[in-house]
Amino acid sequence: MEKELVMGIDVGGQSTKLGVVNAEGEIIAQTVISSLQQELIDYINELTKAIKGLIAETNKTGKVKGIGIGAPNGNYYKGTVEYAPNLKWSYDADGKPTVVDLAALVKSFTSLPVTVTNDANAAAMGEMAYGVARGMKNFIMITLGTGVGSGIVVNGEVVYGHDGFAGELGHTIAVRDGRQCNCGLKGCLETYCSAMGVRRTAQKLLATNPEAKSPLRDLDPENISSKDVYDAAEQGDQIAIDIFKTTGQILGRSLADFVKFSAPEAIVLFGGLAKAKKYFHDDLVAAMEENQLQIWKGRIKVLYSSLKDSDAAILGASALAW
Numbered sequence: 001m002e003k004e005l006v007m008g009i010d011v012g013g014q015s016t017k018l019g020v021v022n023a024e025g026e027i028i029a030q031t032v033i034s035s036l037q038q039e040l041i042d043y044i045n046e047l048t049k050a051i052k053g054l055i056a057e058t059n060k061t062g063k064v065k066g067i068g069i070g071a072p073n074g075n076y077y078k079g080t081v082e083y084a085p086n087l088k089w090s091y092d093a094d095g096k097p098t099v100v101d102l103a104a105l106v107k108s109f110t111s112l113p114v115t116v117t118n119d120a121n122a123a124a125m126g127e128m129a130y131g132v133a134r135g136m137k138n139f140i141m142i143t144l145g146t147g148v149g150s151g152i153v154v155n156g157e158v159v160y161g162h163d164g165f166a167g168e169l170g171h172t173i174a175v176r177d178g179r180q181c182n183c184g185l186k187g188c189l190e191t192y193c194s195a196m197g198v199r200r201t202a203q204k205l206l207a208t209n210p211e212a213k214s215p216l217r218d219l220d221p222e223n224i225s226s227k228d229v230y231d232a233a234e235q236g237d238q239i240a241i242d243i244f245k246t247t248g249q250i251l252g253r254s255l256a257d258f259v260k261f262s263a264p265e266a267i268v269l270f271g272g273l274a275k276a277k278k279y280f281h282d283d284l285v286a287a288m289e290e291n292q293l294q295i296w297k298g299r300i301k302v303l304y305s306s307l308k309d310s311d312a313a314i315l316g317a318s319a320l321a322w
């Protein structure tokens, strides 16, 4: 009998990663396209071309029977991507993010069943099936990327909520009346603990410590990345070390709050920023414990994804298609 395969697609703000996955959970072929197209039709054309290329590449091994897509503001119930500020191709003629019927569009070009979910939910499913959350029935996945995403798993299932959008923990308020967020609110966790947030903390600490020497001063302040800050910390730069300390403290406080909502066994951190864990982990745990109720003190594990960056979301998205 011909082997069954599925395709997982991870739509990110910068790039879209596609992979064909077998029943053993191995990615047997993958490719990447840009997500930076301005027009929806251009994006869909490139996406369907990549999908068809991967199907052709793997058709000797088996038959791709469905596609799962993880996307920012992806709606599991409707198959849509709704009001995603980081995806320019989802904007309407007035330059505002709108609703894109992504599942229906991809289905119309490929004739395959297509399921969509939020990118962080997809990562949570990948982690549950193949990663550090294997066997766990209650955990919270926090993705620390360009923004902050979350996938909440309760009793072994991803929580979708009444409308399919559950789990926007990146837009809970970490600092009342704090930094302006792209979503329109102020003080969202995302404005402190994402790649953008780290950049803003870097700009602030450089400005408030004008005497302090730092290799970060040699960079364009608008383009400081988490990697730049990490590299500076590796050189012993105190400003860089303080940036991660602040980030860890704010994230830890928020994680303490999230625990109170669903009593998870663990919180799993994922994404580019998680690579700097040695610079923020202790501060994160200290802040989390300090703000924790007695019943959970010392009991909630903070874990880091064991899957390769792109793999968790591709594997998770593909799990939708079985």
Ligand SMILES: [Zn+2]
Binding pocket: 170, 171, 181, 182, 183, 184, 185, 188, 190
């Ligand atoms: Zn926000």
